[in-house]
Amino acid sequence: MAAVRITIKDGVCQGKIHEIGQVFTVDETTPEGMCLGAWEAIAPYLTALRYGGNFPWESEKGVAVIHCPDPCGITLELRCIG
Numbered sequence: 001m002a003a004v005r006i007t008i009k010d011g012v013c014q015g016k017i018h019e020i021g022q023v024f025t026v027d028e029t030t031p032e033g034m035c036l037g038a039w040e041a042i043a044p045y046l047t048a049l050r051y052g053g054n055f056p057w058e059s060e061k062g063v064a065v066i067h068c069p070d071p072c073g074i075t076l077e078l079r080c081i082g
Contacts, residue, residue, distance in 0.1 A: 011074035
């Protein structure tokens with residue numbers, strides 16, 4: 001299984017938990033400090049990436065760009081790092 005780097009790319013976290021540029025790495029456990037809303041939004045994509053999956057709507061393999069469930073919230077980039 002590959003590790004995945006999660007980067008907050010854009011937006012404003014309404015809960016004031018996340019900031020643009022914040023980075024998390026997921027390998028065997030959930031990252032400390034990530035809010036539940038963002039985690040629940042990315043979990044299925046994260047699992048697919050960790051097992052070598054890709055998404056046909058993304059222009060780059062090993063990447064997924066996901067918006068948090070809050071319509072005014074953050075955008076997260078998930079990227080396989082090996």
